[in-house]
Amino acid sequence: MTTTAPTAADANRATRRATRNAQDPMIGGVAGGLARHLAVPVLWVRIFFVVSGVLGGLGIALYAGLWLVLPSDSRFDTGAPGLESASRAGMRPGRIRRLADAGPAVAVAALCFGLILLAEAVLGQGAVFWPLFIGVVGVALLWRQADEAQRERWLDTTGRIDPVRVVLGSGGWAAWARLAAGVGMVITALSLFAFRGGSLAMARDVTVAAALGVVGIGIVVGPWVYRLASDLTAERAERVRTQERADVAAHLHDSVLQTLALIQKNAYDGTTVARLARAQERDLRSWLYAGESTDDSTLASALRGAAAAIEDAHGVTVDVVTVGDCDFDESLRAVVSAAREAVTNAAKHAGTGRVDVYAEVTPTAVDVFVRDRGHGFDPADTPADRYGVRHSIIDRMDRHGGSAEVRSTPGEGTEVRLHLPRHPGAEAPRQEDSDD
Amino acid sequence: MTDAPTPVGPVTIVIVDDHGMFRRGVRAELESAGASEIDVRAEAADVDEAVAAIAEHHPDVVLLDVHLPGGGGVEVMRRLATSPTMSTSGVPPRFLALSVSDAAEDVIGTIRGGARGYVTKTITGPELVQAIQRVATGDAVFSPRLAGFVLDAFAGTIEVSAVDEDLDRLTEREREVMRLIARGYAYKEVAKELFISIKTVETHMSNVLRKLQLSSRHELTRWASDRRLL
Numbered sequence: 146m147t148t149t150a151p152t153a154a155d156a157n158r159a160t161r162r163a164t165r166n167a168q169d170p171m172i173g174g175v176a177g178g179l180a181r182h183l184a185v186p187v188l189w190v191r192i193f194f195v196v197s198g199v200l201g202g203l204g205i206a207l208y209a210g211l212w213l214v215l216p217s218d219s220r221f222d223t224g225a226p227g228l229e230s231a232s233r234a235g236m237r238p239g240r241i242r243r244l245a246d247a248g249p250a251v252a253v254a255a256l257c258f259g260l261i262l263l264a265e266a267v268l269g270q271g272a273v274f275w276p277l278f279i280g281v282v283g284v285a286l287l288w289r290q291a292d293e294a295q296r297e298r299w300l301d302t303t304g305r306i307d308p309v310r311v312v313l314g315s316g317g318w319a320a321w322a323r324l325a326a327g328v329g330m331v332i333t334a335l336s337l338f339a340f341r342g343g344s345l346a347m348a349r350d351v352t353v354a355a356a357l358g359v360v361g362i363g364i365v366v367g368p369w370v371y372r373l374a375s376d377l378t379a380e381r382a383e384r385v386r387t388q389e390r391a392d393v394a395a396h397l398h399d400s401v402l403q404t405l406a407l408i409q410k411n412a413y414d415g416t417t418v419a420r421l422a423r424a425q426e427r428d429l430r431s432w433l434y435a436g437e438s439t440d441d442s443t444l445a446s447a448l449r450g451a452a453a454a455i456e457d458a459h460g461v462t463v464d465v466v467t468v469g470d471c472d473f474d475e476s477l478r479a480v481v482s483a484a485r486e487a488v489t490n491a492a493k494h495a496g497t498g499r500v501d502v503y504a505e506v507t508p509t510a511v512d513v514f515v516r517d518r519g520h521g522f523d524p525a526d527t528p529a530d531r532y533g534v535r536h537s538i539i540d541r542m543d544r545h546g547g548s549a550e551v552r553s554t555p556g557e558g559t560e561v562r563l564h565l566p567r568h569p570g571a572e573a574p575r576q577e578d579s580d581d
Numbered sequence: 582m583t584d585a586p587t588p589v590g591p592v593t594i595v596i597v598d599d600h601g602m603f604r605r606g607v608r609a610e611l612e613s614a615g616a617s618e619i620d621v622r623a624e625a626a627d628v629d630e631a632v633a634a635i636a637e638h639h640p641d642v643v644l645l646d647v648h649l650p651g652g653g654g655v656e657v658m659r660r661l662a663t664s665p666t667m668s669t670s671g672v673p674p675r676f677l678a679l680s681v682s683d684a685a686e687d688v689i690g691t692i693r694g695g696a697r698g699y700v701t702k703t704i705t706g707p708e709l710v711q712a713i714q715r716v717a718t719g720d721a722v723f724s725p726r727l728a729g730f731v732l733d734a735f736a737g738t739i740e741v742s743a744v745d746e747d748l749d750r751l752t753e754r755e756r757e758v759m760r761l762i763a764r765g766y767a768y769k770e771v772a773k774e775l776f777i778s779i780k781t782v783e784t785h786m787s788n789v790l791r792k793l794q795l796s797s798r799h800e801l802t803r804w805a806s807d808r809r810l811l
Contacts, residue, residue, distance in 0.1 A: 237653045237687070430683065462703075466729035466763050501725060501765030505732070514764045560764075 165215045173212040173288075199260070212288065213368055216375060280361065283330025286323050287365050331361050400428060420460040427453055444477055444511065445470045448504055451485040459492035462499045469506035471567075479545035480511055480565045486537040487515040487561040495519020495559065511565045518558040524551055538563075591620040592717040595638055597631040597657065598624075598646040598679070603702070607644065607679075607709075614706030619713060627651045628660070636666045640674050641717045645696065647680035647687045654678060655694035662695065677716045679704075685730050693794055698722025720783050721790040728763035731793060732756065751789060758785045 198204030
């Protein structure tokens with residue numbers, strides 16, 4: 146999900162960084178993030194952790210270590226500003242947690258319980274085990290809390306740093322409980338160690354306890370310090386991004402105001418108003434709902450760009466719906482040009498002011514349909530000197546190995562169908578390589 | 582599928598949208614385009630108001646905005662599902678999403694939340710009246726853009742990842758119907774093109790809607806989030 150590569154410069158220096166999966170973590174999201182990074186099924190990673198955890202505890206240590214150093218992916222998860230703002234204001238549906246989601250957690254809990262029983266059977270009743278176990282759980286709780294607070298800091302929009310919030314987030318009683326339980330458990334573990342052995346082992350135990358205390362504090366505070374440092378870098382990047390966004394917002398503000406001013410001046414001219422509003426709508430939409438670009442980078446955006454140009458030139462509404470997409474290259478130029486011609490014809494002659502364009506990209510072919518509900522005409526009646534359709538659409542598609550068909554019924558409208566086979570072995574549709 | 586009896590008299594509706602100006606616009610448009618067919622009972626501006634208004638007025642159809650204070654249109658449907666109210670004609674109210682958002686995850690998310698159709702706010706008055714009537718009789722309403730999203734959703738990630746439930750796939754015929762809707766065909770034109778009856782077209786569309794609402798939650802969610810980042 147991190148491969149957005151919005152600009153060429155970004156793509157050049159983009160190194161693939163492993164992150165924890167913060168969307169639906171089972172414990173800390175380490176396995177999920179790792180699976181995504183290594184492109185292997187998450188189940189394998191989980192099995193690896195569990196197996197190596199049971200065999201000597203390596204897996205647990207590894208998991209804890211990765212949890213410590215891997216950043217959460219939520220910070221990279223930026224959407225279109227309009228949608229983000231709607232999310233922040235609670236105007237969009239959030240993720241609903243269902244009972245089924247608790248299933249894995251229950252399974253993990255059962256597994257842990259089993260491990261405890263096993264360890265007890267092997268090591269004997271509670272020898273070193275219980276203090277150690279309580280201590281580990283305590284530290285885990287504290288980490289979890291640090292995680293929660295960190296996540297919330299990223300969602301926090303005020304930008305101020307409040308020392309209490311840094312530690313607790315806005316978690317309320319749950320955060321306090323986690324913190325208290327964590328600290329309590331670490332202390333319990335230490336005292337268990339210190340007072341367990343009676344007089345003889347007392348001295349050594351106290352030394353061990355003190356050492357453990359130091360190590361414990363290091364482990365507890367370590368993540369916070371580490372993350373504070375990495376947060377600073379990330380916050381700097383975030384600030385740059387925010388400024389950039391503010392610039393774009395200012396620009397759009399101007400463009401919207403300009404358009405409104407123009408609309409006021411042209412209020413008597415319905416066509417102009419409609420055209421201005423439509424152009425402005427397109428502009429805003431491409432910004433708010435990203436992914437509606439109109440450049441020449443993909444087939445869909447090239448088609449949208451052509452449609453936008455015709456909308457502006459002829460004052461009609463062109464609705465473009467695309468299914469699938471692929472990178473734009475020279476071999477596809479014919480189909481875009483033919484589609485552009487067909488839309489122009491519809492805009493000029495149909496007389497309805499509305500054209501539907503539908504494009505479907507499959508691995509084997511590109512199909513484009515241009516439809517209007519205008520006057521229509523009888524294709525057989527077209528005078529021989531009318532070259533627009535024949536040269537620009539039908540012959541052009543033929544030359545490039547495709548085909549075109551014009552269906553029109555007087556009074557019902559016209560539909561132009563363009564079909565262009567794609568070169569076998571060309572790259573797969575973009576959609577499929579989008580996740581890693 | 583619950584086949585509702587065709588309601589007698591005008592279809593009663595509640596308009597849910599947080600923009601007062603837009604509500605007034607829709608109301609005016611509906612009153613001029615379908616004065617005798619549509620009866621606007623109430624308006625609501627957020628989730629709580631919407632739930633209250635629906636419980637009080639028992640509309641046949643709820644025109645539902647996607648972005649709403651209090652959790653969005655999906656939240657309205659979720660709450661009404663937990664405490665069901667019946668419309669005056671004895672069936673649960675139907676939801677028609679009416680939004681300016683074209684974001685795939687909003688569109689798909691709302692349909693998956695239980696809406697029976699999705700139209701954008703640039704729709705004309707008469708078209709909106711028609712869509713409301715269709716939804717009132719239990720049919721699904723797909724705009725060309727929604728049909729495109731549906732095709733994308735089922736053609737892209739889902740088929741490749743070999744989801745093993747049959748339910749998650751569209752039949753060739755359903756795909757064909759969706760394709761024609763995406764191309765801007767009206768129902769009766771779809772029927773004519775495929776040599777089937779309008780009733781059959783409606784059945785296909787209801788099936789697509791059902792599959793969309795039932796199909797693997799995870800895959801679709803993932804598709805939506807991938808799509809946003811494309």
